[in-house]
Amino acid sequence: MTVLRLVARLVPEAQRADWLREWEAEWRWFRRQQPSRWRAGRRLTGAVAHAVWLRRREWSAEMILQDVRYAVRVLTRRPAFAAGAVLTLALGVGASTAIFSIVDGVLLQPLPFRDAGRLAVLQYEYTGNGRRNEYISIPDFFDWRRAQTFDGLAAADWPLSRTLTGAGLPEKVTAASVTTNFFQVLGVEPAAGRFFHRDEATAGRDAVAILSHRLWQRRFGGDPALIGQRVLADGQPHVVVGITPAGLDLPTPADLWLPLAESPAGARRRTNLLQVVGRLAPGASFDAARVEMTAIARQLEVSYPETNADHGVAVIPLWDAWLGDQRPPLLLLLGAVGLLLVLAAANVSNLLLVRLVSREGELVLRSVLGASRVRLLRQLAIESLTLVSAGGLLGVWLAHAGMGILVSLLPGDLPRVEAIGMDLRTLAFAGATVVLVSLSLAVLSARRATRLDIREAAAEGRDPGQTWQRSRLRGLLVGAQVAVATVLLIGAALLGRSLLALHDVDPGFRTGGVVSFRVSLPDEAYPESTDAIRFFDRLLPELRRLPGVRSAELTSAMPLSGSNRTTSVHAQAEDQREVIAGFRAVTSNYFDTLGIPLLAGRTFRDTDGPQAPEVAVVDEALARELWPGRSPVGQRMSRSGPDGPWIDVVGVVGGVRHRTLRQTPAPTFYSPYALRGWDTMFVVMRTDGESAPLIDAARNRMAALAPDLPVDALTTLEGSISTATASTRLQAVLLGVFAVVSLVIAALGIYAIVAYGVERRVPEIGVRMALGATRAGVVRLVIREGWPQVAVGIGAGVAVALAVRETLASFLFGVAPTDPLSLGGVAVALLAVAFGAMYLPARRAARLDAAQALRAR
Amino acid sequence: MPRRPSFAVITVLHAVARGLRHGFDVIDDTGLAGGTVYPALSRLERDGYLRSDWEDAAVARAEKRPPRRYYRVTPQGLRLLDEELKRYRGLKPVKLAPARRRE
Numbered sequence: 003m004t005v006l007r008l009v010a011r012l013v014p015e016a017q018r019a020d021w022l023r024e025w026e027a028e029w030r031w032f033r034r035q036q037p038s039r040w041r042a043g044r045r046l047t048g049a050v051a052h053a054v055w056l057r058r059r060e061w062s063a064e065m066i067l068q069d070v071r072y073a074v075r076v077l078t079r080r081p082a083f084a085a086g087a088v089l090t091l092a093l094g095v096g097a098s099t100a101i102f103s104i105v106d107g108v109l110l111q112p113l114p115f116r117d118a119g120r121l122a123v124l125q126y127e128y129t130g131n132g133r134r135n136e137y138i139s140i141p142d143f144f145d146w147r148r149a150q151t152f153d154g155l156a157a158a159d160w161p162l163s164r165t166l167t168g169a170g171l172p173e174k175v176t177a178a179s180v181t182t183n184f185f186q187v188l189g190v191e192p193a194a195g196r197f198f199h200r201d202e203a204t205a206g207r208d209a210v211a212i213l214s215h216r217l218w219q220r221r222f223g224g225d226p227a228l229i230g231q232r233v234l235a236d237g238q239p240h241v242v243v244g245i246t247p248a249g250l251d252l253p254t255p256a257d258l259w260l261p262l263a264e265s266p267a268g269a270r271r272r273t274n275l276l277q278v279v280g281r282l283a284p285g286a287s288f289d290a291a292r293v294e295m296t297a298i299a300r301q302l303e304v305s306y307p308e309t310n311a312d313h314g315v316a317v318i319p320l321w322d323a324w325l326g327d328q329r330p331p332l333l334l335l336l337g338a339v340g341l342l343l344v345l346a347a348a349n350v351s352n353l354l355l356v357r358l359v360s361r362e363g364e365l366v367l368r369s370v371l372g373a374s375r376v377r378l379l380r381q382l383a384i385e386s387l388t389l390v391s392a393g394g395l396l397g398v399w400l401a402h403a404g405m406g407i408l409v410s411l412l413p414g415d416l417p418r419v420e421a422i423g424m425d426l427r428t429l430a431f432a433g434a435t436v437v438l439v440s441l442s443l444a445v446l447s448a449r450r451a452t453r454l455d456i457r458e459a460a461a462e463g464r465d466p467g468q469t470w471q472r473s474r475l476r477g478l479l480v481g482a483q484v485a486v487a488t489v490l491l492i493g494a495a496l497l498g499r500s501l502l503a504l505h506d507v508d509p510g511f512r513t514g515g516v517v518s519f520r521v522s523l524p525d526e527a528y529p530e531s532t533d534a535i536r537f538f539d540r541l542l543p544e545l546r547r548l549p550g551v552r553s554a555e556l557t558s559a560m561p562l563s564g565s566n567r568t569t570s571v572h573a574q575a576e577d578q579r580e581v582i583a584g585f586r587a588v589t590s591n592y593f594d595t596l597g598i599p600l601l602a603g604r605t606f607r608d609t610d611g612p613q614a615p616e617v618a619v620v621d622e623a624l625a626r627e628l629w630p631g632r633s634p635v636g637q638r639m640s641r642s643g644p645d646g647p648w649i650d651v652v653g654v655v656g657g658v659r660h661r662t663l664r665q666t667p668a669p670t671f672y673s674p675y676a677l678r679g680w681d682t683m684f685v686v687m688r689t690d691g692e693s694a695p696l697i698d699a700a701r702n703r704m705a706a707l708a709p710d711l712p713v714d715a716l717t718t719l720e721g722s723i724s725t726a727t728a729s730t731r732l733q734a735v736l737l738g739v740f741a742v743v744s745l746v747i748a749a750l751g752i753y754a755i756v757a758y759g760v761e762r763r764v765p766e767i768g769v770r771m772a773l774g775a776t777r778a779g780v781v782r783l784v785i786r787e788g789w790p791q792v793a794v795g796i797g798a799g800v801a802v803a804l805a806v807r808e809t810l811a812s813f814l815f816g817v818a819p820t821d822p823l824s825l826g827g828v829a830v831a832l833l834a835v836a837f838g839a840m841y842l843p844a845r846r847a848a849r850l851d852a853a854q855a856l857r858a859r
Numbered sequence: 860m861p862r863r864p865s866f867a868v869i870t871v872l873h874a875v876a877r878g879l880r881h882g883f884d885v886i887d888d889t890g891l892a893g894g895t896v897y898p899a900l901s902r903l904e905r906d907g908y909l910r911s912d913w914e915d916a917a918v919a920r921a922e923k924r925p926p927r928r929y930y931r932v933t934p935q936g937l938r939l940l941d942e943e944l945k946r947y948r949g950l951k952p953v954k955l956a957p958a959r960r961r962e
Contacts (some may be wrong), residue, residue: 024882026879026925027919027924027925027926027928028927030924031883034924044892045883048896048897049897051892052893052901055897055901056898056901527895586959
């Protein structure tokens, strides 16, 4: 009955034969009754319904639940194996999820601006040396605004600092003075109120302010009635007109925003203060903008040759300027962790395959008892899925728990840290990872299982040819695992040595026993520079009197703080050299306090004040650039152009690493504080003993002298060093963890493949032993199977490490990417671990009883 | 059975108990559709209330047709049938309330 045969296709394989037999028999008997067409049709419909019912039952929730229960039973029968697999997967999924959330928050999530791809940062680009300067002078900025290729150019004077008083404790906040179109150019909407109006840039109407969402929530409880109220910043009242949107990440984050005057008096073309962003006009491209800005820069060069010579303009897409630096290390991390995940999955797959071999008997039995091939495959797939789900859940939990620690390890200047978290995108990533891994595992086990020609395997023996073929694939897998472990270990070793080298770097100053904090004097109470000088003249002796304090001095910027005011400096000499140099205002004993060596001449004296001719102290780097081969002592330099007024150089000090530990000291000169009288200075104190009690004592003294001035940026210099090495430390730690985990995984993989080989060759080993092979001989035989992959893997890993040495070099410090000590050490370590992993199953093989082995299976 | 068997399933079981041993006979006698009877038979067999076998080959050959499958009730099946029938008998006849006239 062809119709019945067709319908039989619907019936699950194991029941098909019987079903067809029954229905055909019934049908033949039925036909004898000569039923009507209608009756016959109805009866056939019943056949279809029955077949469909049987098919659906195979896939009913009940059956699948049965499979799941069975899977759990199977896994718990060998808890060590299940635990190993779950843990491996958890590490892989957890690590990749955690790293993904960081990469996502910092790099992948779109910037919170409208059409962020049209935003650009504009910087000086000096045509002489190609160096860039992100700070632009105010008059230049207003001239740049002529550009047609930009819809709007905005600028920010940042960072500033203001003290909020009034409602609540005095609180120092980071502030920024911005052009009135700043937020419009960026393309954001206020969370409440509005942004600045154009006329609020003029004096008299600029007593307005915008607060950050964070500050609004924290200090004012998110009260919408705040709009229109006054707040006091440095004692000056400002009307709050708006609140920035929540979660606004900016390259210039601030809690308080003030309007920048349109044409501030006294703005010099030489003083670089502003950071500039712009939005491309519709239809304009970055290239067109560059062409136009270069033309404008050239016009300015012609109009103002003393200040704007060699000043080109760089137009950099906002994303590149802000986040571009972060891309390589983060992507490297993501790549490393992706590899780890692949390793973990491959390893679990290997483990599953080893287990499958010992379960062949069970599978054969189930097949004989009526389980269809589909059913068996489904069973294996569910086992994989269970393992991976358990591993995935544990991994996500690990990622969540470790997220806090991870974020705290991140370098402090990593942008958009607030966007990092276990949000939906991260969970989706984890879920996708789990699905991908379980699919691959399921496919791999299924292929293995279907190649088990089950009925034949029950009857005959095994085909040795098949063993060799599939061993190759697995051998390749192990070789790859070893290679990856090698690469990671080499990276970790090199980074570790970089870290040690960084610690050994001489920063140029003494780090132990120095404490510093920042003091900002508000304009209102200290309008003149003489007021500031007078304040510090009172403060410093008081601080010096504190017990344990050897000296207390001032500086306008701390080393390793990254901040560096720069200006161009001319030497009074025939060659008229000019250099861009950083400068600091310091008090007389500053160099001694920080242990900066005096190399020639003298440091400042108390007589170097406003009444005496202006003097300066330069550092080695500046001396080398302005007066190569000569002593700078007695020379003269100018910071106001090639025609003076001239400053006498009275001394040379050692270079100090002002920005990072990796960069050699940049040219810097020092000015006596008494000449400047700036209102924001850092106090540095050197102490004989512990720094911690000094911090409290200093705070109390400050409270007594000036209760409205909070003590801020309180830190020890050791703390700054620690921060400076933070990112390298993080990379080294992370890579180290990955490397160790990958080593464990590779070891497991080696063990698995060798163990698998042993299982398959048990009869062969039995024969050899019966023919007189010694135990040592068996061990040698087994280990010989695993060596090629290990050796090739290590070789491949070293080759890869050498191939990417350029990229590696950018992360390293003080050690070459081809460092033989690191490479050799890693190779030796891997060989040792590999040997250990191979030895265990080899030893088990050697212990086999020959007779038993021959009888196996 | 995990949940209480449906009336159709009990009907099928009852039919087999009465001596209707082949699937098509149960269909003809109970008037239930093939798509109801056969799943019921499969379920009852899976749960141990019925047992099935193929009829004697000699008998089939004599009638010039392939052997049919026949079903038998197990003791367990009889117990189930007993319980369920008791339950159904426990349903007392109900007199409908007289229809009310619409005003």
